[in-house]
Amino acid sequence: MKYIKNHLMFIFPLMAILLGIEFYLVFDRTTDTYEKGLQEGYSMLVVTKEPMKTDAFRALNRHISKSESIERNSIVSRIAKGVTKEGEAKILKSLPYFYNVHLNEYISTGELIRIKEDLELSPLIKKVETFGSNYESNYRLFSFIKFTLKIFIGFMSVVSLFLIMKQMEIWKYAHKERMQIMEIFGAPLMLRSGVLFKIAIIDAIAAALIVSSIFLYLKFYWAVHSGIEIMIQNRDYLFRITDIGILLAAALLIVIISVYSVVYSTKGVEE
Amino acid sequence: MSNVINASNLTLTYDHGRKEVITDVNFTVKKGEFVFITGPSGSGKSTLLKSLYGRIKPTSGNLVVGGVDLAHVKPSKLQELRTHMGIIFQDFKLVNEWTVAKNVVLPLMIAGYSLDVQNTQAHRLLKHVKLSEHAEKYPLELSGGEQQRVGVARALAKNPVLILADEPTGNLDDYSSNVIWDLMENACQQLETTVLVVTHKIPQVFSLPYRHFIIEGKGVYEVH
Numbered sequence: 001m002k003y004i005k006n007h008l009m010f011i012f013p014l015m016a017i018l019l020g021i022e023f024y025l026v027f028d029r030t031t032d033t034y035e036k037g038l039q040e041g042y043s044m045l046v047v048t049k050e051p052m053k054t055d056a057f058r059a060l061n062r063h064i065s066k067s068e069s070i071e072r073n074s075i076v077s078r079i080a081k082g083v084t085k086e087g088e089a090k091i092l093k094s095l096p097y098f099y100n101v102h103l104n105e106y107i108s109t110g111e112l113i114r115i116k117e118d119l120e121l122s123p124l125i126k127k128v129e130t131f132g133s134n135y136e137s138n139y140r141l142f143s144f145i146k147f148t149l150k151i152f153i154g155f156m157s158v159v160s161l162f163l164i165m166k167q168m169e170i171w172k173y174a175h176k177e178r179m180q181i182m183e184i185f186g187a188p189l190m191l192r193s194g195v196l197f198k199i200a201i202i203d204a205i206a207a208a209l210i211v212s213s214i215f216l217y218l219k220f221y222w223a224v225h226s227g228i229e230i231m232i233q234n235r236d237y238l239f240r241i242t243d244i245g246i247l248l249a250a251a252l253l254i255v256i257i258s259v260y261s262v263v264y265s266t267k268g269v270e271e
Numbered sequence: 272m273s274n275v276i277n278a279s280n281l282t283l284t285y286d287h288g289r290k291e292v293i294t295d296v297n298f299t300v301k302k303g304e305f306v307f308i309t310g311p312s313g314s315g316k317s318t319l320l321k322s323l324y325g326r327i328k329p330t331s332g333n334l335v336v337g338g339v340d341l342a343h344v345k346p347s348k349l350q351e352l353r354t355h356m357g358i359i360f361q362d363f364k365l366v367n368e369w370t371v372a373k374n375v376v377l378p379l380m381i382a383g384y385s386l387d388v389q390n391t392q393a394h395r396l397l398k399h400v401k402l403s404e405h406a407e408k409y410p411l412e413l414s415g416g417e418q419q420r421v422g423v424a425r426a427l428a429k430n431p432v433l434i435l436a437d438e439p440t441g442n443l444d445d446y447s448s449n450v451i452w453d454l455m456e457n458a459c460q461q462l463e464t465t466v467l468v469v470t471h472k473i474p475q476v477f478s479l480p481y482r483h484f485i486i487e488g489k490g491v492y493e494v495h
Contacts, residue, residue: 177364177367178368178369181364181365181366181377182381184324184326184353184364185353185358185377185378185381185425186349186350186351186352186353186381187381188350188381191381
C-alpha cells in the first residue's frame with residue numbers, strides 16, 4: 001500500500017504537468033487551424049487607378065500573400081442598368097480597379113493599419129478598406145481565449161511543480177540515509193541513486209502512458225460519440241502518435257532533474 | 272613496513288573553519304598495526320576519524336592515507352580509496368530496508384562483484400560473525416550487538432587495507448563488546464589489516480600489541 005502511495009504521489013503531479021503539455025499541444029494545433037481559417041477568410045479591398053499585380057502589392061508590404069481582381073464588367077452591368085453600350089463603355093473606362101488582397105498570416109490590428117498606410121503611400125492606390133472593426137473583434141476574442149488558456153496551463157504546471165518538489169522532499173527523507181551510507185563506502189553517484197532513478201523512470205513511463213491513454217480515449221471514443229460536430233471534425237488534433245514521444249521525453253526530463261536535485265542535496269551531508 | 276596513515280602538521284577545523292579541533296599534529300600508522308585513539312568528549316576524536324576517510328578535509332598540513340593525499344584528493348580518487356576501507360560506526364549505519372546479507376556485501380556490490388560472489392561472501396562473512404541464521408532478517412530485527420557484528424562483517428567484506436572504527440562498542444554491553452573486539456583483533460592478526468579505533472575506553476582484555484594515541488588540548492600524543 002505504501003509502495004503504491006509513494007508512486008501515486010509522484011505520478012499525479014507529473015500527470016498534471018503532462019496534461020498541461022498535451023492540452024497546450026492540442027490547443028496549439030486547433031488554434032493554428034482556426035487562425036489559418038481566419039487568415040484565409042479575411043481579405044481587404046483595394047481600389048487602384050491602374051491594374052496591379054500581386055508582386056506590386058507585396059512590394060508595398062511583405063504581409064500580402066495574393067491579390068484577386070474583382071471583375072469590373074460585372075460591377076458595371078450591375079450599376080449601369082438601362083444605360084447604352086457607349087455609356088457602359090464610358091463608365092467602365094472611368095471605373096477604378098478593385099482587388100481583394102489576402103494576407104500571409106493572422107496579424108494584429110496595429111499591423112493591419114500599417115499595411116493600409118503602406119498601401120496608401122502608393123500613388124496608384126486610391127482607397128484601402130480593411131474592414132478593421134470586424135477583424136479587430138475576432139482578433140481580440142481569439143487572443144483572449146489563447147491568453148487565458150495559456151495562463152491556466154502555466155498555473156497548473158506551477159502548482160504541479162510545487163507538488164513534485166514536495167515529493168522530492170519525501171524522497172530525500174526516505175533515501176538520504178541509504179545514499180549517505182553508500183557514499184561512505186565509495187559508491188559512485190549512479191549506484192547511489194539507482195533506486196531513485198528506477199522509481200522515477202517507472203513513474204515517468206506510467207504518467208506518460210496514462211495521459212496518452214486519456215487522450216486516445218478522447219480521440220477514438222469520446223469525440224466520435226460526443227455528437228459535437230466541431231469535435232468530430234477536429235478529432236485528429238486531439239492526439240497524435242508523436243505526442244507519446246513528447247510526453248515521455250518531458251516526463252523523463254522532469255524526473256531526471258528531480259532525482260538529481262535529491263541526489264545532490266543529500267551529498268556530503270554530515271552523518 | 273610502509274605507512275598506511277601519515278599525518279604531518281595536520282590541522283582540522285569544523286563549523287566552516289571557525290573552530291579548530293586539532294592543530295599541527297604529526298603521527299604515522301604502519302601496515303598491520305592496531306591503534307587506539309582516546310580522549311575526552313569533544314576532543315576531536317571523531318573529527319580526526321572523519322578526516323581519515325575524507326569526510327572532512329584538512330585545513331592545513333598533509334594527511335596521506337593509503338598513498339592518497341586527502342588534502343588535494345579528487346572525488347573519484349576518494350571514492351576509490353573508500354572502497355579499500357572498512358568503516359564501523361557507533362550507530363552501526365546499516366541500511367534498514369536491506370536484509371542483513373545485503374548490508375554485509377555492500378562493499379562487494381559497490382566493487383561490482385557478481386551476485387553469486389556476493390551470496391557466497393555473505394554466507395562466509397555471516398558465519399564468521401556467527402549470524403548465519405539472521406541472513407534474511409532486517410537490521411532492526413537484531414539486537415545492538417548483532418547489528419554491530421553485521422557492521423564488522425560489512426567492514427571486512429572486501430579485505431580492506433584499513434579499518435576505521437568510531438566508538439564501535441559505545442552502545443553495546445560487555446559481552447557484545449568483547450565479541451566485537453575479538454573480531455577486530457582477528458582481522459588485524461590474520462589479514463594484516465591496519466585497524467584504527469576511536470574510543471573513550473580501551474578494553475581491559477585485549478591480547479594484541481597495540482599503539483595508543485591520546486587527543487588532548489588540540490594535540491595528538493602517543494602513550495608509551
